[in-house]
Amino acid sequence: MKKGKKNPLTKCFGYAFEGIWTGIQKERNMKIHCLAVIAVTLAGTLFHITAAEWCICLLLFALVVSLELVNTAVEAVVDLVTEEKKPLAKIAKDTAAGAVLFSAIVSVIIGCIIFVPYLLELVRKL
Numbered sequence: 001m002k003k004g005k006k007n008p009l010t011k012c013f014g015y016a017f018e019g020i021w022t023g024i025q026k027e028r029n030m031k032i033h034c035l036a037v038i039a040v041t042l043a044g045t046l047f048h049i050t051a052a053e054w055c056i057c058l059l060l061f062a063l064v065v066s067l068e069l070v071n072t073a074v075e076a077v078v079d080l081v082t083e084e085k086k087p088l089a090k091i092a093k094d095t096a097a098g099a100v101l102f103s104a105i106v107s108v109i110i111g112c113i114i115f116v117p118y119l120l121e122l123v124r125k126l
Contacts, residue, residue: 023069029100030068037061040111047118056114060107067103071096 007015023030040057049057074096078089 019069023072027068027072030065030072033064033068033104037065043115043118047115047122049114049118053114056110060103060110064100064103064107067096067100071100 024034040061044054044057075093078092082089
């Protein structure tokens with residue numbers, strides 16, 4: 001393995017931001033997750049959720065978006081390695097997608113736990 005000079009920190013951040021931007025541009029599901037982040041942020045602002053609730057929402061945003069980026073990376077690597085239909089390639093892609101789906105479902109459930117009481121209070125006031 002060749003030992004060389006490491007990239008400056010600014011370049012490393014640049015690569016990371018490029019990866020995030022690529023995920024947003026090229027992945028339909030990432031666009032959906034970004035819309036969900038915007039919608040939840042607007043709802044949180046409207047309902048004046050607590051600091052603890054904001055922290056939970058931020059952690060869930062990070063979890064789902066990060067897993068979507070990892071899923072995209074897994075899919076890209078599998079596609080780079082083989083174009084053939086292989087059982088292990090399918091397992092890699094399906095389990096990575098499953099991780100995103102599972103985190104998204106749990107995030108929606110937690111979102112309901114946080115936001116339904118605020119919605120019920122709003123309805124009660126009307």
